[in-house]
Structure formats: C-alpha cells, structure tokens
Amino acid sequence: MTTETTPDTELPDRTGPSDLTDRPVTAARLVVLVVVVLTLLGGALGYVLHARQHGARHRAVAADAGFTLDPPGLYYRDAASGRIARAAGSDGAPATVGGPSCERFYASGDRALCLRALPGTPGTPARTQAVVYDRQFHQLQALTLPGVPNRARVSPSGQVLSWTAFAVGDSYAVSGFSTRTSVLDLRTGYLIKSIEDIPLTLDGARYHAADVNYWGVTFAADDNRFYATVSTGGRTHLVEGDLRSWSARALKENVECPSLSPDGTRIAFKKRVSADPADPWRLYVLDLADLSEHPVAENRNLDDQAAWLDGRTLGYALPAKDGRTTDLWSVPADGTGAPRLLAAGASSPTALTAR
Structure with missing residues (x-):
C-alpha cells in the first residue's frame, strides 16, 4: 500500500459552450432551492453531512502493484477500507481489495x-478530488473541485467522463446545497465545468x-x-443531451439518476413513488422507444444510480443493517x-468485460 503523491490541479475556471457566470442571490432562487433540496434530494443532505465528517476516514492510497481492471468481472468500493475491490470470480478466485481509495x-x-x-x-468548503486512471490504475489526471462526491460515470469508450458533486455555497444559495455536474472529454482535454447552462427544451419550448x-x-x-436528471419548479425530468450541438430536451417527468443499458434502448432510474422523505424512491426501467416503464422486483427505497451489470441485470447499493455502510445488490x-x-459493505458497482 503506497500513498499517492502525484499532484493534482485545481478545477480550471472554464466551462462548456455556455460560460458559467455568477448569479445574484434572490429570494425566489433561495426558496426554490430549499424546496428542491428537501423534496428531490431527500437523503442526499444526510449523505453530504456524513461525508463531510467521515470523508477523510480512509487515507488516500494508490492501487497495489498488480491490481488492475484487466480481469473481467465485478468491481466495487469496499466500505471497510475505502478502496476498490474485485468481486469473487466464477472460477473460484476470492474477492480482492487492492485498488485506490475512492468515495465514488x-x-x-x-x-x-x-x-x-x-x-x-x-x-x-467541501472539496472533491476527481482522478482519472487507465485500466492498470496509472493516474492520468487529477482535478480538485468544490463539493462532496455524489455520482461518477464513464462513457462506454472510456473517452468521456462525468461527475456530480453536492456543491456548498453557490452564488444563489450561500448557505444551501445544490448539485454541480461536469463533463470531461479526454480526447480533447476539454472540460465542461457545469452543464447547468446547456440550452434546455421543456414541453416543446425553450426553458429558462x-x-x-x-x-x-x-x-x-x-x-x-x-441522459441526465434535471430538476426545476419542484419536478424532475429525464433529459436527452447532445454535446456537439450543446442542447438538451426533456423526455419524461419523475426520472432520477438514469443509467443507460448496454444496448442503448432502456434507462434504469429511481422513481419517486411517495412523499415520505424516509421512503421516497423505487427502482424502475424505462423503454426509450415508447417511454413506457415498469418497476423491478426490488421494493426497498433506493437512493443510488444503478449500474447495468450486463444487458439483463442491474446492480445498486442499499443501506446495510449496521446503518453505517451499504451492501451491493x-x-x-x-x-x-x-x-x-x-x-x-460495498457500493459503486462496475462490471467490466474482456477487451
């Protein structure tokens, strides 16, 4: 186990095709933000406070020598060590903890x-380090950004990455919480610091x-x-975005934390089914062809971005019985x-196939 020493850089002060500018604090923005946080993010606030207190519990370490992502199989974050682990294999190989330390x-x-x-x-202020690795866990890039780790995704090719952090003290909510989502294109090195200003079409019209x-x-x-979740006016929507044209359009209401299937035809998502803040969400699957949806056979509350383990199976984290960690299902x-x-004691599932 070795401590990582590669220096990282502060998040560059630049955005995507639409420049990010500070917005004045107004009573309307503050009220709307509070409503959105309480009604849409639910348990996320508790996660933010927990992460602020316990995020540094595990020392930042690099992967052990020889631990790579090359063997196909299931990888996840091990709660006990805070490091990435490889699940037990069908060939009888035991589960192995040896990757770098991560929150997501x-x-x-x-x-x-x-x-x-x-x-x-x-x-x-809370800060997050976003680190990009190759499959041998050689560090390629590291960025420091504001907020607490929340969501992480990589495109199927590995060339485009996105992360969401709970940001504290945005210009329109000095004492509140909001999310900030970035996109990094490794082919060009271009960073979209926040996708918040992407032109959005909602109900057939340009929306502001x-x-x-x-x-x-x-x-x-x-x-x-x-695809992503957008919230506005106390509602959530699934949006389809286009990076080249820098545009997004809303497809369906009440869709959060989408995950696209390997064949690109379905979206796994969490759907709000209750106003109870302790039990609001269930896991659903959406057919993009006709926007029909159905629940899966999981009746517990889910606050996670599910991952497709293959074309037929979803993986996700649920609170463990100890109340301090999560288990992978x-x-x-x-x-x-x-x-x-x-x-x-696991989270952040990723299923990798042979190259």
Whole structure:
C-alpha cells in the first residue's frame, strides 16, 4: 500500500459552450432551492453531512502493484477500507481489495473515474478530488473541485467522463446545497465545468429558470448523446443531451439518476413513488422507444444510480443493517426474479468485460 503523491490541479475556471457566470442571490432562487433540496434530494443532505465528517476516514492510497481492471468481472468500493475491490470470480478466485481509495467509482472502456472527499475542517468548503486512471490504475489526471462526491460515470469508450458533486455555497444559495455536474472529454482535454447552462427544451419550448439543476449523467456509445436528471419548479425530468450541438430536451417527468443499458434502448432510474422523505424512491426501467416503464422486483427505497451489470441485470447499493455502510445488490431488469446480495459493505458497482 503506497500513498499517492502525484499532484493534482485545481478545477480550471472554464466551462462548456455556455460560460458559467455568477448569479445574484434572490429570494425566489433561495426558496426554490430549499424546496428542491428537501423534496428531490431527500437523503442526499444526510449523505453530504456524513461525508463531510467521515470523508477523510480512509487515507488516500494508490492501487497495489498488480491490481488492475484487466480481469473481467465485478468491481466495487469496499466500505471497510475505502478502496476498490474485485468481486469473487466464477472460477473460484476470492474477492480482492487492492485498488485506490475512492468515495465514488466507475470504469468503462480503458478508463476509470475515482471521486474522493478531501479532508476538511469545520467551516471550510467541501472539496472533491476527481482522478482519472487507465485500466492498470496509472493516474492520468487529477482535478480538485468544490463539493462532496455524489455520482461518477464513464462513457462506454472510456473517452468521456462525468461527475456530480453536492456543491456548498453557490452564488444563489450561500448557505444551501445544490448539485454541480461536469463533463470531461479526454480526447480533447476539454472540460465542461457545469452543464447547468446547456440550452434546455421543456414541453416543446425553450426553458429558462433560475432553479435548473442537473445530476446523474449517463452516456451513449457514440460519446455524444447523454441522459441526465434535471430538476426545476419542484419536478424532475429525464433529459436527452447532445454535446456537439450543446442542447438538451426533456423526455419524461419523475426520472432520477438514469443509467443507460448496454444496448442503448432502456434507462434504469429511481422513481419517486411517495412523499415520505424516509421512503421516497423505487427502482424502475424505462423503454426509450415508447417511454413506457415498469418497476423491478426490488421494493426497498433506493437512493443510488444503478449500474447495468450486463444487458439483463442491474446492480445498486442499499443501506446495510449496521446503518453505517451499504451492501451491493442485483436484480433482473425485466421485473422478474428477486433481489440478490452481491457483496456486503460495498457500493459503486462496475462490471467490466474482456477487451
């Protein structure tokens, strides 16, 4: 186990095709933000506070020598160590912990994305380190950004990455919480610091509002099309975005944390089914052809961005019985079967195939 020493850089002060500018604090923005945080993010606030207190519990370490992402299989974050682990294999190989320390993790193609909560002190803004690795866990790039780690995704090719952090003290909510989602294109090095200002079409018309907020990006195979959640006016919507044309359009209401299937035809998502803040969401699957949806055979509250383990199976994290960690579960995507425990004390599932 070795301590990482490669220096990282502060998040560059630049955005995508639409420049990010500070917005004045107004009573309307503040009220809307508070409503959105309480009604849409639910348990996320508790996660933010927990991460601020415990995010530095694990020392930042690099991968052990010889631990890579080359063997196909299931990888995840091990709660006990805070490091990336490889699940037990069907050939009898045991589960192995040996990857770098991360709070959120995802990998696809030839790249992996690791989000770490950086150590902080009371009264100082939260910070996250976003680290890009190749499949041998050689560090390629590291960025420091404001906020607490929340979501991480890599496009199927490994060339486009996205992360969402809970940002503290945005210009329109000095004492509040909001999400900030970034996109990094490794082919060009171009960083979209926040996708908040992407032109949005809602209900067939160009939409402008002070409270527009994005999170949970998932990419299509063409490295251009993406899906994400947008919240505005107290509602959430699934949006389809286009990076080249820098545009997004809302497809369906009440869709959060989307995850695109390997064949690009379905979206796994969490749907708000209750106003109870302790039990608001269930896991659903959406057919993009006709926007029909169905629940899966998981009836517990889910606050996660599910991952497709293959074309038929979803992986996701649920709170463990100890109340301090999460366990990793799977369920068929077609609504049949029953949930199955994959790994105790685990989160951030990623299924990798042979190259």
